[in-house]
Amino acid sequence: MALFNVLIVDDEQEFRTMTMKRLSKRDILCDGAEDGEKALERIKKGDIDVVLLDVKMPGMDGIETLREIKRLRPLTEVVMLTGHASVESGIDGMKLGAFDYLMKPMELEPLLEKLKDAYEKKKMQQDKIETAQIKRDMAMPS
Amino acid sequence: MPGIVNWIKTVFSLDKSARRTPEELQAAFRARYRSFRALLTANNNALEAMAEMEQTLQSGQTFSMAFVRSRSTAVMVNVYKMIQHLTVLSDGRYHHLETVFEKISTHLNDTLEEAPRVYSGEWIIPLTRLRRTMADEVGEKMANLGEVASLAGVKTPPGFVITVSAASYFLSANNLAPEIDRLLQMLDTDNLAEVYTASAAIQQMISNSRLPADLEEKIYSAYAELEKETKNDVTVAMRSSALGEDYAGASFAGQYHTELNIHKEFLGQSYKEIVASKYTSRAILYRLQKGYLHKDIEMGVGCLAMVDAAVSGVTYTRDPANPASSWVILNMTQGTAQRVVDGTCNTDLFLVSRQSPHMILQHRGANSVNSSGSGLAFPDILTMKWASRLTEIALILEAHFGSPQDIEWSINKQGEIIILQSRPMVAAIGAAGSDSFLSESESGEESSLCGLVIGKPCIASENGHFGFPQNNEWSIDKQGENNILHSKPMVDGTDEEDRDNSQDEQGAGHPLLRGLITGSQGVACGPVYLVRSSVDMLQFPKGAVLVVEHPLPEWAPLLTKAIALIGETGSVAGHLATVAREFAIPAVFGVVDGLKKLTNGDIITVDATNRTIYSGKREDLLAQAAQQPDLMAGSPVQGILRNLLQHITPLNLTDPGSPYFKSNYCETLHDITRFCHEKAVVEMFRFGEKNHFDQRAAKRLMGEVPLDWWVIDLADGFREGTDITDKTICMEDIVSAPMIAIWEGISSFPWQGPPAVSVRGLGSILFQSTMQQGLEPAVASPMTAKNYFLISKNFCNLSVRLGYHFAMIEAYLSDLLTESYVTFTFKGGAADTNRKIGRITLLSEILGQFDFRLEQKGDSLTARVEKRPIEFLRQRLKILGYLSLHARQIDMVMNNQASVNQYREKFLTEINAMLSKS
Structure with missing residues (x-):
């Protein structure tokens, strides 16, 4: 039984497959996308809890992709990956609602922890909204 | 006293519409606590990164721009997170912090992302036109040579320089900078193999790029001029002349390429290769070690007729x-x-x-x-x-x-x-500073x-003579001889044995080998590592003594890891000797059979100053060794870090009680972290005050202690399997650590005040008695009601009435010191000024003895302890529990100083007895 679903968005094929392989071993359901457009397509299909998103990609860049993800699925949490440490993309990401950022290359454990935290936050938000919905429904039975 | 009445009303939520169900309260608490915890984690991360930046700057050790960038990012992102979490905790108060943060981070970004200079000067300048002042256009080396050429009686080879503007044009025409930057910034510079790979990739990328046709044409027309000046098909030497290469204190000795005997048809390719040599692994590591920015170093290339x-x-x-x-x-x-x-x-x-x-x-x-x-x-x-x-x-x-x-x-x-x-x-x-060599020579000793x-x-x-050209125009002064x-x-240095032997008696190590040349002075000790090929190079361990046959410039990258250098050959003028001196790594050359006689892993002490190598560790010699110099001194990267830290680390907001402890007085990121932390704690303390709950959801605590005690579970505060439909709860079912501690304090000594006529009635009796004194205005009846514990496993908020004043104890106990706290708020007060002050003074005196931080404002007292181990905090909670019950007694005697003293003694005695019991 998978814990939750993660989408890995990075133009580096090697990084993507390696990360997917390692996360899958830890019972996380993984999917990959090589660029922003593909990532958005995949997210539209649903079932993605957390996105691991490279800031620097050819085509639609990470920040732009993040903006779109948040527009499409506000509850989906995004962890930004900054390959070359750019302060601005770190802060910009946070301002656009990224959950956190990680610096490449990173170890598996901190990555796992960060993804789990992100998922926990997503779940909590979801629960809150559901509770509020139930309460509304009960107050106004149709 | 309308103030306290309203306050109590708020606490007890007399306004029914704002009441929350236990589920909502639990959710609110969890969300809040999550934010609080996240804020503290961000606080730790930010402070840790700041400390790392400061330490690195002070230590004089080498650091890269990637380090500066990653730590700056860590500080900024974490401070930003703190602001976000505080905003959640405070329901949008302190939004001004964002503006402050924006201002500081703009400064930091400007410092970090300073745009590279644009070079738009001439592409080619003949040597005869060059002067020292043109170093920015052609690099130090060629600017200096141009200056040399201008001096009377000094000759240089004829030639020209392809300027840094030309190199910059070449690189930008091929759009190479972004990819080069990416490769460099991702580099783990401790991993030599990785540095080599990246270096090779970058150099290849440059060498394989096309030389723009207009630039190539200019180079060849300058070459044609040189042919006219010298001879047809003259071969040239191409020399790197990088910006900043020959800064005082940084020689970049041998870091870049020089190519000799280049024929006409290879001009273009050689040019590209020399431009690429900006990225040799040793140049990359050298810049790292000395704190130069890659983007600040652009390559000029001197093109000089070969000297026969x-x-x-x-x-x-x-x-x-x-x-x-x-x-x-x-x-x-x-x-x-x-x-x-x-x-x-x-x-x-x-x-x-x-x-x-x-x-x-x-x-x-x-x-x-x-x-x-x-x-x-x-x-x-x-x-x-x-x-x-x-x-x-x-x-x-x-x-x-x-x-x-x-x-x-x-x-x-x-x-x-x-x-x-x-x-x-x-x-x-x-x-x-002395003429040591000469005086030694004169005294007949070896120098x-x-x-x-x-x-x-x-x-x-x-x-055995030099093959000097014989057709010279000077005569020789015979005096010379x-x-x-x-x-x-002096062939094998044996005449130095005697002196060295006398030194040996001081320590355990024996002299193993002797060298002939001090390449760089100093003493160092470490394991031997022989390097014969670049394969050995990759495995070179940090802190080892590098032993080579020839001190080639190619070994320079190892000097960032080696603690000493031994060469079988070499001279004091070699590039490697120069680099060794710059890095203050002891170097001995002319160590015959060094590779044969030393074995990997042997611990040796290299006394380069006296050209002697000892087995084992010679503490006496090491003790005399010079201090490591600040390698980064005055470098651009160090300058950037210093500049950044001015906006990051100084702390202006030190005293939370000061009127200047406000968000708009935050000047640095450190100020913001301090402010956020303080305010977050305050906001957390106000949890019970801000959250109205439905009193009916509370469970009554059954026990021996008088008064009414009610418990509301926020999250995991009850033992698993507790019947949640039950209207009552026993202490045995409570697993909230802070509540248990408070309760131990409450129940440690029996109530000694007026007899507890009945659980329900006590409050009334007390209340009545004070009412009769006519000191307190009428209050709503819920006043007489209950004391509430809001609990989770690690959290407890207790609202308790001390007679007709109000107290709140709140605590969070955690293994993480930074998130642990105990706070006690005492508010309101009946009676005249004397009694009020007397009461607060008494509490302050007692709490002050137990390391509480006290703050008194009007008729309220706040006492806190934070960031202490759990056991310490548990003791403090017991004290508060004890006082919350027993301090009621003093209401009756507040106007009698003797009785007050008597009570104080009694309280202190009982508290100490209670603490020593556990």
């Missing part, structure tokens, strides 16, 4: 080991000078007097030893003449440039001295420099 060299060499206008010396040092060899600086061959060394007529004071060299390996050939007349002339020119250059120079020269077949390069000399760290002879002559020379002060054969 008969003899070449390097002149130091001062002794690097002794800057106050009165001689210049000449290293010379046959052919091109490259062999001197490469360290691949042994050279002749002359010490020549700085005083005209510049006599040779001492001569050590391959050519002074005849084929049988013994005896000494005195320098011939011709050599003396050249030495004198070279010294003359060297002193002209030193005087012109105003500092000791390191000069590379050749003498062509026509007998002209051609200066190839002149740059500031790097002196040895800790060089003595620090007399080891420059290397046993095996590497230049075949039939008669008589002025040679000291000259004796």
